[in-house]
Structures are given as C-alpha cells and as structure tokens.
Amino acid sequence: MINLEERSQVAFGKPLAQIGDAQVCRLLQDLVREHCQTLPIMEGKRRLYYVSAEFLIGRLLINDLINLGLYDEVREQLAQAGHDLAAVDDQEVEPSLGNGGLGRLAACFMDSVATLGLPGDGVGLNYHYGLFHQRFVDNQQTALPDEWLGEQDCLEDEGKSFEVQFGDFSVVSHLYSIDVPGYHNGKRNRLRLFDLEGVDDSLVPDDSIDFDKTKVAKNLTLFLYPDDSDEDGRLLRVYQQYFMVSNAAQLIVSEAVERGSNLHDLPDYAVVQINDTHPTMIIPELIRILTQEHGIDFEEAVGIVRHMVAYTNHTILAEALEKWPLEYLAKVAPKIAKIIELLDQMQREEHDDPAVAIIKDGTVHMAHLAIHYGFSVNGVAALHTKILEETELHPFYELYPEKFSNKTNGITFRRWLMGCNPDLTSLVDKTIGTDWHRTADLTPLMAHVDDDEVLDGLVEAKGKAKARMREFLLTHQGVTVPEDAIIDVQVKRIHEYKRQQMLALYLIWKYLDIKNGNKPARPITVVFGGKAAPAYTIAQDIIHLILTLSSWIANDPDVAPYLQVIMIENYNVSAAERVIPAADISEQISLASKEASGTSNMKFMLNGAVTLCTLDGANVEIADLVGEDNIYTFGTSSREVERLYAEGAYDPQAYYHKPGIKLLVDFITNPAFMATGNEERLRRLHDDMAHKDWFMALLDLEEYIQVKERVYADYEDRGAWVRKALVNVAQAGTFSSDRTIAQYNEDIWHLVPQK
Structure with a gap:
C-alpha cells in the first residue's frame, strides 16, 4: 500500500492537493x-x-x-487530490536516446524481455543531445540541441568504467543504467548506457547542433548520428560505433567471467543481438579481446564469436547497410581493421564468390561481416525476410540457409494501449476481461463486432482520444482541430521511400478539388510528424512543402473549413502517445519492398485506426489478419518494383506528363505558391519528382488518390467503419512484442526464463 499524501508531506511539507504537477512527478519518480x-x-x-x-x-x-502494478492505485490517489496522471506525466522530460522505429522497437523489446522473465540488458550510448530538437522557422526544419540530461531523473550510476583504445589515443567510459521492470513479475533488467568520461558539453552551442567533430576525445557521446556529410563526420560515426561496441564487449566478457565463464565457453554465458549494422564491429572486438587480452587462439576465438552473435537486418536500403572505408577503420581502431582483414581472408578461403566478400575495393561491408561471423540473421517481417532471402542477400542465403529466419516486429501493449489509451483499455477489459494484459490475445473481441454497446463504447473511446489530441495540439502548436474532423495520420521519419511527398501531392489534389466546389462531408485533418536528417536535403524539402501547404490551406477561406494540414513540431514518443490513439486513418504508403516492417502500423491498428497502405513490410501481415474489407490497399507490387529497379525501367517523365499528375507537381512551383515558401527548396523538390522520383511516388499516385477518396466516403457509414476499427483492434494481438521476443528466445537466444 502506498500513501502519496504522506509522501507529499514528507517531501514538500504540503498536502498532495497543494503541490504542483512538477512536484507530483518528482514524488512519483522517487x-x-x-x-x-x-x-x-x-x-x-x-x-x-x-x-x-x-x-x-x-x-x-x-x-x-x-x-x-502501481498504476491504478496511483491514479486513484491523484484523482482524489485533484491531479490528473496524464498532466503529471507531461512534466517528465523525455530521454533523447533514439530517433525512429529502430530505437522504438529496441525499447519495446527491452520491455518484453523483462516481462517474459528473460535475463537480458540493452546496451547503447548515453547521448547528451540525442538526434536534435526540431523547430520550424519560416516553414523549414531547424535543428537545436535536445537538452534532456540536465533535467532527467532516471539514470543510475553503475560505477563501472572501461578504457577504449583508438589508433593514437584512448578514452575512458562511464556506465549508467535505467531500470526496466517486467510486467507484474517482480524482477527487472536494465538499459545500460555508456558515456564518455571526458565529454565536453561546451562544444555544443545553445542554438545549433554544429560542433567540432575533430575533438573526438571530447565529443563521442554528444549526438546520435552526427552529421556525416563530410569526412570528419563519417570518421566520427566510426569512432562512436567502436566506442559503443568496445565498451559492450568488455562488459560482456567481464560479466561472463564473474558468472564463472572460462571464456572458451563464452557462448554458454552470453548471446549478443546486434540491432542493424551499427554494432557490427563487436564481432572483431570480441575476437580482439579473446586473442590479445586472454591468449585464446585466433581460430578458436572466431569460433566462439560465431556461436554468440546474432544479427537483425532492418532494411535493404543501401544507406543503412553500412559500408566503411578500410582506411577509416585503420585510423580509428587499427587492431580491429587487421582482424577484419583476417576475417575477410578466412571467408575468401571458404567461399570464392566475390558477391559475399567482406572487403571490396577497400570498403568494408558491415552486413557481410555480420552474416559470415554471426550464427543468426533475421528479417523483421515476412515480406522483408523473403526479399532478403530471394534477392538482396540471396548469395548469403545460398551459403547459410540455416542462419536465416523471420521475426516479425512487435510493440509493447503496456505502453501502446494500456498506457496511452486508458478509455479503450477500459472498454476492452469490460468486454473480454484482463487476460489480454499478459497474453495480448484480443481475438475475443471478434465476437462483439455486431454488439452495439461495444461499438458505441469504441466510438466514445475514440472521441476521448481525439479530445486529448486536440488539447495537445492546441497547447503544443496553437492549432485548433475541429471536433468532428476525420483524423488522417502519417507519422514517421521523413524519407523519400516512406513517401510523405505522395501524401502532399494528394493534399494539393484535395485542395484543388475543394476549390472546384467539391466539399467533403466533414472536415479532414491530416497530421504529419517526423524529423529529416540534417544532411538529407530532399527530406527537408519535403518538410518545407508540407509546412508551406499547411499555411497556404489555412489562409484560404474557401478551403480551410474543410481541410487542415498539421505537422507536429519535434515529433517524439510523447506526441505519438497523443496522436496515435486519436487516428481514424493510418497512412502506411511506403514504396513496396522498401519498408522492412514498420511498427507505427501496428500501434495505429491496436488503437482502432484503419490502415491505408501499400503491401509492404508488416502491412502484408496486417492485411492477411483483418481481411480485405477492413483495410485499404493500393500500389505496385514489391515484385514489380524490384523488376523496375533491376531493369532501370521506371521513367518518372512518363507519369509526370500525365495531365492530372503534372497539374499537381507543377503546383509546387506555381509562382503564387512559391511566393509563400522557399523557392530554391520548392524548385528542387519539383525537379526531383519530375525527373528522378527514385522512390516512385508518381507511379502510385493516381491509384492512391482514388483509394483515398473511397476511404473518406466509407468513413461516413459510421456503423460499418466502427466495425472495421474493432476488427483491427481484435486482430492486433499478433503484433505484441512479447510474441516477437518469445520467438527470438525460442529460435535464437535460448535463455532460461526466470520465475
């Protein structure tokens, strides 16, 4: 039994009802x-x-x-004292330790690892300023330091340090951790974050993310993904990755020894899952430690590591399948570079296919290193894994079919339903009981798809979620969303393959359609959110187009009552927790074959949004689960997209010159429209779409417009729409990260659950 009233008196000398939300937050954090x-x-x-x-x-x-297990009791005590837990939660500073789906997935996985009682920790870096804090100025993204550490209250000092030796200098790390309690199981794991003992925050100005990238010994943990548009930035990325994996490897070896390993049996004590290619250097680093610090024979060390490292592939995009010049590795970590050369030589003796070489033309292919010298390679959705096996990594699949498997991504329902959507949670509990809290089995809801009481409850829960979103957007950005608006959402990292630009072209079409007198049945609010990498010019141009369209439409009295465009500034997890439960439509419109899985699609589905999508990533599995009547699909197939790329057969000009498409693309460079924006950015984006369109937005645009109009029309049949929404909630259980982690453990990790 907890007593918040007593705690308030002890901490602040005041009754609970008389302290502010910030003080209540501190009380609860303690x-x-x-x-x-x-x-x-x-x-x-x-x-x-x-x-x-x-x-x-x-x-x-x-x-x-x-x-x-404290949530209900705390919420009740706060309510009795006049406090709202959601308002108290707003006082917490969000840790800036990730950016997009890759990082959110890792967070969900750590929650599920702990909940399933598996001994396992996350290992990463303690970034002082994250990626960046996004601010919109003149309808353009600007990047500021995301200063969260000074106000955090979650890091625990583990009192451990390791030395990391680079080419011509060394640094010392310091280990912090964040507790990760399992759901109602009385145990915890940790997220363990290494910081640089000599880090110098003064290198970062208050109003910019520019800093001296050459002062490596002082800047290693300042930012996630430092700008790599120049050589100093690229080198810093390599330094940062090696700092991460060297610390991780030293931690793994030291803790295994503490638990009784003689290191010859290290795979019996540790399994390493590397999340994408960024941590791949842990393979040669572990070999270095075993051979150079513990005297183990090189071939035996390679064999040890081959039985303990597993690799998750998250993408087929070339930019994310990292490749580093060998000379960079030789400068950053010469011992590691030599080991990689030996590993490449060893692999060439085993296989003479140049397609699977680790080093090609002086460049190290990190994914190739991970596949050859790990024991497992997994994709993150059925389609993605199939593409890896059949095309992108086919030569490796031919060599190591036993290494490949699929582990479709998942999300933790504790955060993405129970935490962010209390009204829908209450409805589900009332309707089917609470077993789903542990099992994630929501299929009993299928028995209620014609139950008016449940359908009405879903409408009511969605209405309350929309009210919370409206309050958030009013407070956060000063925009008012109509109460009866349909909420249409695309929130994710800004990237051409995710095709935010295609939704923007639809908005131009809709704007012109309304100007022609075709008014929609109700207001439509389209919500975007996401950051563009500072060096990714076209992605920033897309943000500028969206923001300029938002202003243009808002200032047109003929259209503004019917169409609204909002881009959330500094989109993060906290914003997602407000927007996702409110969404009616989930936009998942990536070019087929390019999105490995997606996880926002799962979050929207779980919260009763209906998906509008290409058959890409996990959308394919969502479509199979809910059936064609409860999802809207469009677009060119992944197989056809792959053919177009392979044959160089896609010609954007052929689509651009279609009158209906040309009208929309040329609107971007309409003199009146350009006068409200940045001409250079808008012209560059226009020309890129008309002449390059590498991710084929124009290819699917006409069908997208047709299907999108059908979605809006179908929304007006409220009974049918709410049944679609309930089916989506009922079928979302497959996408629990508890299921994903159970599969990882059964097939890859073989950890013994702790009772």
Whole structure:
C-alpha cells in the first residue's frame, strides 16, 4: 500500500492537493525508483546483450507504474487530490536516446524481455543531445540541441568504467543504467548506457547542433548520428560505433567471467543481438579481446564469436547497410581493421564468390561481416525476410540457409494501449476481461463486432482520444482541430521511400478539388510528424512543402473549413502517445519492398485506426489478419518494383506528363505558391519528382488518390467503419512484442526464463 499524501508531506511539507504537477512527478519518480531498486535483477547462466545505437524509450513514469502494478492505485490517489496522471506525466522530460522505429522497437523489446522473465540488458550510448530538437522557422526544419540530461531523473550510476583504445589515443567510459521492470513479475533488467568520461558539453552551442567533430576525445557521446556529410563526420560515426561496441564487449566478457565463464565457453554465458549494422564491429572486438587480452587462439576465438552473435537486418536500403572505408577503420581502431582483414581472408578461403566478400575495393561491408561471423540473421517481417532471402542477400542465403529466419516486429501493449489509451483499455477489459494484459490475445473481441454497446463504447473511446489530441495540439502548436474532423495520420521519419511527398501531392489534389466546389462531408485533418536528417536535403524539402501547404490551406477561406494540414513540431514518443490513439486513418504508403516492417502500423491498428497502405513490410501481415474489407490497399507490387529497379525501367517523365499528375507537381512551383515558401527548396523538390522520383511516388499516385477518396466516403457509414476499427483492434494481438521476443528466445537466444 502506498500513501502519496504522506509522501507529499514528507517531501514538500504540503498536502498532495497543494503541490504542483512538477512536484507530483518528482514524488512519483522517487516512488518508482524505490520500487525498482527492491526488485532483483534477473540472473541466469546465459545472458542477452541487445546492442543498439538507439533506444527510443519515451517517458518512463506511466509505463513503469503499469509494470510495477502501481498504476491504478496511483491514479486513484491523484484523482482524489485533484491531479490528473496524464498532466503529471507531461512534466517528465523525455530521454533523447533514439530517433525512429529502430530505437522504438529496441525499447519495446527491452520491455518484453523483462516481462517474459528473460535475463537480458540493452546496451547503447548515453547521448547528451540525442538526434536534435526540431523547430520550424519560416516553414523549414531547424535543428537545436535536445537538452534532456540536465533535467532527467532516471539514470543510475553503475560505477563501472572501461578504457577504449583508438589508433593514437584512448578514452575512458562511464556506465549508467535505467531500470526496466517486467510486467507484474517482480524482477527487472536494465538499459545500460555508456558515456564518455571526458565529454565536453561546451562544444555544443545553445542554438545549433554544429560542433567540432575533430575533438573526438571530447565529443563521442554528444549526438546520435552526427552529421556525416563530410569526412570528419563519417570518421566520427566510426569512432562512436567502436566506442559503443568496445565498451559492450568488455562488459560482456567481464560479466561472463564473474558468472564463472572460462571464456572458451563464452557462448554458454552470453548471446549478443546486434540491432542493424551499427554494432557490427563487436564481432572483431570480441575476437580482439579473446586473442590479445586472454591468449585464446585466433581460430578458436572466431569460433566462439560465431556461436554468440546474432544479427537483425532492418532494411535493404543501401544507406543503412553500412559500408566503411578500410582506411577509416585503420585510423580509428587499427587492431580491429587487421582482424577484419583476417576475417575477410578466412571467408575468401571458404567461399570464392566475390558477391559475399567482406572487403571490396577497400570498403568494408558491415552486413557481410555480420552474416559470415554471426550464427543468426533475421528479417523483421515476412515480406522483408523473403526479399532478403530471394534477392538482396540471396548469395548469403545460398551459403547459410540455416542462419536465416523471420521475426516479425512487435510493440509493447503496456505502453501502446494500456498506457496511452486508458478509455479503450477500459472498454476492452469490460468486454473480454484482463487476460489480454499478459497474453495480448484480443481475438475475443471478434465476437462483439455486431454488439452495439461495444461499438458505441469504441466510438466514445475514440472521441476521448481525439479530445486529448486536440488539447495537445492546441497547447503544443496553437492549432485548433475541429471536433468532428476525420483524423488522417502519417507519422514517421521523413524519407523519400516512406513517401510523405505522395501524401502532399494528394493534399494539393484535395485542395484543388475543394476549390472546384467539391466539399467533403466533414472536415479532414491530416497530421504529419517526423524529423529529416540534417544532411538529407530532399527530406527537408519535403518538410518545407508540407509546412508551406499547411499555411497556404489555412489562409484560404474557401478551403480551410474543410481541410487542415498539421505537422507536429519535434515529433517524439510523447506526441505519438497523443496522436496515435486519436487516428481514424493510418497512412502506411511506403514504396513496396522498401519498408522492412514498420511498427507505427501496428500501434495505429491496436488503437482502432484503419490502415491505408501499400503491401509492404508488416502491412502484408496486417492485411492477411483483418481481411480485405477492413483495410485499404493500393500500389505496385514489391515484385514489380524490384523488376523496375533491376531493369532501370521506371521513367518518372512518363507519369509526370500525365495531365492530372503534372497539374499537381507543377503546383509546387506555381509562382503564387512559391511566393509563400522557399523557392530554391520548392524548385528542387519539383525537379526531383519530375525527373528522378527514385522512390516512385508518381507511379502510385493516381491509384492512391482514388483509394483515398473511397476511404473518406466509407468513413461516413459510421456503423460499418466502427466495425472495421474493432476488427483491427481484435486482430492486433499478433503484433505484441512479447510474441516477437518469445520467438527470438525460442529460435535464437535460448535463455532460461526466470520465475
């Protein structure tokens, strides 16, 4: 039994009702920390180390209260004192340790690893300023330091340090951790974050993310993904990755020895999952430690590591399948570079196919290194894994078919339903009981698809979620969303393959359609959110187009009552928790074959949005689950897209010159429209679409417009629409990260669950 009233008196000398939300937040954070510290850390002979460049954990308070079993009691006591837990949660500073789906997935996975009672920790870096804090100035993205560390209250000092030796200097790390309690199981794991002991925050100005990238010994943990548009930035990326994996490897070896390993049996004590290619250098680093620090024979060390490192591939995009010049590695970590050369030589002796070489023309292919010298390679959705096996990584699949498997991504329902959508959670509990909290089985809801009471409850829950979103957008950005608007959402990292530009072209079409007198049945609010990498010019141009369209439409009295475009500034997990539960339509419109999985698609589905999508990534599995009547699909197939790329057969000009498409693309450079924006950005984006369109937005545009109009029309049959929404909620259980992690453990990790 907890007593917040007593805690308030002790901490602040005031009754709970008389302290502010910020003080209540501190009170609850202390409560969570105390409870977490009483929980034993999960132990086991074999331990998982999930190494990732990103952990986009979001605010921790509500999630931790749920997992600790304190949520209902705390919410009730706060309500009695006149406090709203959601308002208190807003006082917490969101840790800036990730950017997009890769980092959010890692956070969901850590929650599920702990909930399933598996001994395993996340390992990464403690970025002082994250990626960046996004601000819109003159309808353009500007990047500021995301200063979260000064206000955080979640990091625990583990009191451990390691030395990392670079080519001509060394640095010392310092290890911090964040508790990850399992759901109602009385145990915890940790997210373990290495910082640079000599880090110098003064290198970063207050109003910019520019800093001296050559001062490596002082800047290694300042930013996630430092700008790599110049050689200093690219080198810094390599330094940063090696700093991460060297610390991780030293931690793994030291803890295995503490648990009784003689290192010859290291795979019995540790399994390493590398999340994409960023941590791949942990393979040669482990070999270096075993051979050079512990005297193990090179071939035996290679064999040891080959039995303990597993690799998750998240993309087929060339930019994310990292390749580093060998000379960079030789400068950053010469011992590692030599080991990679030996590994390449060893691989060439085993296989004479140049397609699978690790080093080609002086460039190290990190994915190739991970596949050859890991024991497992997994994709993250059925379609994605099929593409890896049949095309992108086919030569490796021919060599190592036993290494390949699929592990469709998942999300934790503790955060993405129970935490962010209390009204829908209450409805589900009332309708089918609470077993789904542990099993994620929501299929019993299918028995209620014609139950008017349940359907009305879903409408009511969606209405309350929309009210919370409207309040957030009014407070956050000063925009008012009509109460009866349909909420149409695309939130994700800004990238051409995700095709935010295609939705923008639709908005131009809709704007012109309304100007021609075709008014929609109700207001439509289209919500975007996401950041563009600072060096990714076209992505920033897309943001500028969206923001310029938003202003253009808002200032047109003929259209503004019927169409609204909002782009959330500094989109993050906290914003997602407001917007996703409110959405009616989930936009998942990537070019087929390019999105490995997606996880926002799962979050929207779970919260009762209906998906409008290409058959890409996990959208394929969503479509199979809900059936064609409860999803809207369009677009060129992944197989046809692959053919167009392979044959160089896509000609954007052929589509651009179609009158209906040319009208929309040329609107971007309409003199009146350009006068409200940045001419250079708009012309560049126009020309890129008309002449390059590398991710084929024009290819699918006409069908997208047709299907999107059908979605809006179908929304007006409210009974049918709400049944679609309920079917989506009912079928979302497949996408629980608990299911994903159970599969990882059964097929790859083989950890013993702690009871």
